[in-house]
Amino acid sequence: MVVAPPESPVPADPPSSPASPLLELTDVAKAFGAVVALRSGSLALHRGSIHALIGENGAGKSTLVKIIAGLYQRDSGGFTLDGDEVDFASTAQSKAAGIAVIYQEPTLFPDLSVVENIFMGRQPTTRTGGIDRRAMREEAVAIFDRLGVRIDPDRVTDGLSIADQQIIEIAKAISLDARVLIMDEPTAALSGVEVERLFAVARSLRDEGRALMFISHRFDEVFALCDTVTVMRDGAYVATTPISETTVDALVRQMVGRDVTDLFPKLEAQIGDVVLEVEGLSRRGVFRDITFQLRAGEIVGLAGLVGAGRSEVARAVFGVDRYDSGSVRLSGRALPKGDVRAATARGVALVPEDRRKQGLVLDQSVTRNTALAIRSRLSRWGLLWESRETAASREWASRLEVKTSALDTEVGTLSGGNQQKVVLGKWLATHPSVLIVDEPTRGIDVGTKSEVHRLLSQLAQEGLAILMISSELPEVLGMADRVLVMREGRITGEFSRAEATPENVMTAATAEAAA
Structure with a gap:
């Protein structure tokens, strides 16, 4: 159900406004x-x-x-x-x-x-x-x-x-x-x-x-x-x-124009084997001793206040940022440090926090953006075939219900929600086994949020392992099978879905980090 408006804080009565608007x-x-x-x-x-x-x-x-x-x-x-x-x-x-x-x-x-x-x-x-x-x-x-x-x-x-x-x-x-x-x-x-x-x-x-x-x-x-x-x-x-x-x-x-009765449509998924193992991951001054596992079919929420180090951990796991010590293993095999190409080839995908700067080429089309991560797969004899690029783009634009008049539309002209769908489509086109989504519904409306949540739940049901970073606590509690909480670069709490309450998560997010 949609969450009811909070009883507090109640906005103070504004000064009386004149009849004529400014x-x-x-x-x-x-x-x-x-x-x-x-x-x-x-x-x-x-x-x-x-x-x-x-x-x-x-x-x-x-x-x-x-x-x-x-x-x-x-x-x-x-x-x-x-x-x-x-x-x-x-x-x-x-x-x-x-x-x-x-x-x-x-x-x-x-x-x-x-x-x-x-x-x-x-x-x-x-x-x-x-x-x-x-x-x-x-x-x-x-x-x-x-x-x-x-x-x-x-x-x-x-x-x-x-x-x-x-x-x-x-x-x-x-x-x-x-x-x-x-x-x-x-x-x-x-x-x-x-x-x-x-x-x-x-x-x-x-x-x-x-x-x-x-x-x-x-x-x-x-x-x-x-x-x-x-x-x-x-x-x-x-x-x-x-x-x-x-x-x-x-x-x-x-x-x-309709009732949205289920903002967090969490589907039952069978939790499988461990796909991603992060052990002792540390980077001086940013995060330290990050250890967790992610299983097939599981959505793990990574919660915490802004600046806790969540995005930095995700970028390090994916290979965008360096780390000083620790290891990342995918299906039991070590993942090379700082190698995005290797991570992508092995089945890891990252939907970044800032879609406009890190996820999209704004002056390029929906087709070109959707196919960016699989261009080598679509090429033949060193040439990129436009028909293959269009076919791949159409598949994901259709599945994600991207609202656009044409696939050759510049992605920078789309609404924020549709831009987010294009970023998701780009990485889902790689058929990953691990999907890291950083603020998946930031800046998008309630209807599109429900669509994104439903998609993530369906992907988990299909066996995809998902690490979801979100600053919206209801999103974390509504979608995650397990919640990890970070504060000042450390994991300070881990809760099952049943244990993850607003009080528990916020206490872990604001309590002193373990020594």
Whole structure:
């Protein structure tokens, strides 16, 4: 069953909003050639209120946001800001009007420092006309203090975690002093403590009289933070309701047009022999003494707070990252250290946490991306046969129900959920015996989450061994046969499905690591 909204925390009553919205879109439409991305989008944001926008991937949310941000221009419909008709021709115009957008995927310059990213294009200057780096740094530090985080403003952003990158995007928006702040999945890679700090900042901005829009697939966050919720489906407006007058079940029905009664469709699977053995895996300063086994037909959840070292362990097992000591064995045979090709050839697959940067070639087609990991298998006499590539892609696009008008569509234009399906298809096409999935449903809607969960459960039932890393505790508890918990680079707990309760897992994730 879909989890009911939490009884606490209850959002505080917002200041009374004036009758006229600060920002309003009415029956807005947008098409790209024959593809209609937005049929009838309507939204009203009021001063002193936090407004949730929800819907499945492909519902039109991103298109609506990009029209507000000036990336797209509407084909029809109304768009007003503070009562005046507007139509931004660029992002610069939108920002100048007091609108800041924090997108789901960070868009930072990796070779510049944190503070340079925050103030890119609007650096304060000294009396002599030079860049006032001291003023920039002081304001950046003040913003981070307000957010309750510690990030070195002088460090280069390349290599920062997604959580830190997202914090920088939030700091950038706050520094703009925007009157309209749109947050598109800002908490997707944040820990519980970071989320609470962000929510505190969001509430303070609301109380200052700003209008905030919050896009999230996490219903507990929507109910904890927001005052009002608008639902979209298939490119059109469905309904707007005060949070206090709705439920998760009602919102899900509005989003998908049907009941999603089983978000975690766990199927019974026969647990077989040990397929993957990790023993004493250590990397100085990152993780140490990681030991576990993974069996055929088993889903093992790897839980823990952001920064616990889960992704680093997965990357080391797959051969992307090095490790100093320990061993990885596959079906009893040692797997070469730091050799992704060998791991792939032996039947290990890794769906990475950051699909856009590590899982896909965004300007290539669905076909090309799906076939990337099996191109050598599809080639003949040193030539890649397009017909074979297309056939392989069509098989997995069909099985995973990738929503696209054509397989030659650039994968970067797909919704987040469909991009995730393409990454899954790419690695499932290798017919692995071990599948490592890092945040498998990050940033995708409830309907697609259910589809991904059902797929993982079916694969396990077919005998695939799955290691699932997730920061969403309900996902771990709902899908895993066994749960491993990490804290500060160590495994601090192991629980069977029956033993894995929220209390046990969170205690292991926050308790002091074993000596």
